Amino acid sequence: AQSVTQPDIHITVSEGASLELRCNYSYGATPYLFWYVQSPGQGLQLLLKYFSGDTLVQGIKGFEAEFKRSQSSFNLRKPSVHWSDAAEYFCAVGKAAGNKLTFGGGTRVLVKP
């Protein structure tokens, strides 16, 4: 069965500092991987996705993620965070895009001024 672990429940970062959110997955075949962001009272918005090819994926809002098969990881990064990046971030794995997604527990990001 597929599963996703996000080891960090909360992360606090200063505005302008870099951010890295960890995601580890368990899946037998080549995974399809996603990062979503959820702001308070909002639905989930897709930041980026990985299906195949280049293991460094660029997304919206200046985010990027790197797929490392050897480590079963798909970590999300942003070089310089803005106050508006304060939200909850979810990593997800799917058998194929459009099929059932399995989400991690989420990481809540707080941004200090």
Add this chain to the structure above:
Amino acid sequence: EAGVAQSPRYKIIEKRQSVAFWCNPISGHATLYWYQQILGQGPKLLIQFQNNGVVDDSQLPKDRFSAERLKGVDSTLKIQPAKLEDSAVYLCASSAAGGRTDTQYFGPGTRLTVL
């Protein structure tokens, strides 16, 4: 392009009562999903429709939850009777065809509180 619409946004009921949620997907999207998101957890898929047929309902508690998607467009999720542990945000999502390159687009959710 209009996004996924859901109503109501908030609902408070007492246990053993019934409740229904409505979802209108993005126009033309064939695949519709209902997720349950309990506070502090990631969303969990309850049911997936392809047009008006069920693709996956393996995690739907069928003794109390039901869902339908008439005419392959709008969908309704019902809980009867509700339990305290059903307190959660219910998210609806849609995708164009459920295929390899599809993205799931999420609505704002309905926050259910069961007292």
